[in-house]
Protein backbone atom coordinates (compact mmCIF):
# COMPACT_ATOMS: atom_id res chain seq x y z
CA UNK A 1 0.00 0.00 0.00
CA UNK A 2 1.16 3.52 -0.73
CA UNK A 3 2.60 4.89 2.54
CA UNK A 4 1.38 8.36 1.56
CA UNK A 5 -2.17 7.15 2.13
CA UNK A 6 -1.68 7.76 5.84
CA UNK A 7 -1.01 11.43 5.09
CA UNK A 8 -4.44 11.97 3.58
CA UNK A 9 -6.52 9.56 5.64
CA UNK A 10 -7.47 10.48 9.18
CA UNK A 11 -9.25 8.64 11.94
CA UNK A 12 -13.02 9.02 11.43
CA UNK A 13 -13.52 9.20 15.19
CA UNK A 14 -10.98 11.84 16.30
CA UNK A 15 -9.72 13.13 12.91
CA UNK A 16 -6.21 12.30 14.10
CA UNK A 17 -3.34 10.90 12.02
CA UNK A 18 -3.02 7.19 11.29
CA UNK A 19 -0.03 4.87 11.43
CA UNK A 20 0.43 1.62 9.49
CA UNK A 21 1.23 -1.48 11.51
CA UNK A 22 2.94 -4.69 10.41
CA UNK A 23 -0.39 -6.25 9.48
CA UNK A 24 -1.02 -3.36 7.09
CA UNK A 25 -3.82 -1.98 9.21
CA UNK A 26 -4.33 1.75 9.63
CA UNK A 27 -4.06 2.49 13.32
CA UNK A 28 -5.21 5.53 15.26
CA UNK A 29 -2.92 5.55 18.27
CA UNK A 30 -5.13 8.07 20.07
CA UNK A 31 -8.29 5.94 19.89
CA UNK A 32 -6.32 2.67 19.72
CA UNK A 33 -8.42 1.53 16.79
CA UNK A 34 -7.02 -0.44 13.84
CA UNK A 35 -8.85 -0.10 10.55
CA UNK A 36 -8.46 -3.02 8.17
CA UNK A 37 -7.50 -2.75 4.52
CA UNK A 38 -9.14 -5.08 2.01
CA UNK A 39 -7.89 -5.23 -1.58
CA UNK A 40 -6.04 -1.96 -1.00
CA UNK A 41 -9.17 -0.18 0.17
CA UNK A 42 -9.18 1.01 3.79
CA UNK A 43 -12.29 0.13 5.77
CA UNK A 44 -12.75 3.30 7.80
CA UNK A 45 -15.92 2.19 9.55
CA UNK A 46 -15.50 2.50 13.30
CA UNK A 47 -17.64 -0.54 14.06
CA UNK A 48 -15.39 -2.73 11.90
CA UNK A 49 -12.20 -1.50 13.54
CA UNK A 50 -10.19 -3.65 15.91
CA UNK A 51 -9.09 -2.31 19.28
CA UNK A 52 -5.33 -2.56 19.70
CA UNK A 53 -3.51 -2.97 22.98
CA UNK A 54 -1.93 0.01 24.70
CA UNK A 55 1.43 -1.68 24.11
CA UNK A 56 0.88 -1.88 20.35
CA UNK A 57 -0.36 1.71 20.20
CA UNK A 58 2.70 2.87 22.12
CA UNK A 59 5.04 1.05 19.73
CA UNK A 60 3.39 2.73 16.76
CA UNK A 61 3.60 6.15 18.43
CA UNK A 62 7.31 5.65 19.06
CA UNK A 63 7.95 4.43 15.52
CA UNK A 64 6.10 7.36 13.99
CA UNK A 65 8.02 9.85 16.08
CA UNK A 66 11.32 8.31 15.01
CA UNK A 67 10.50 8.13 11.30
CA UNK A 68 7.26 9.85 10.40
CA UNK A 69 7.31 8.95 6.70
CA UNK A 70 8.70 5.45 7.04
CA UNK A 71 6.03 2.74 7.26
CA UNK A 72 6.74 -0.15 9.59
Ligand SMILES: [Zn+2]
Pocket residue numbers: 011012013014015016028029030031032
Ligand atom coordinates in the same frame (compact mmCIF):
# COMPACT_ATOMS: atom_id res chain seq x y z
ZN1 LIG B 1 -8.84 8.32 16.45
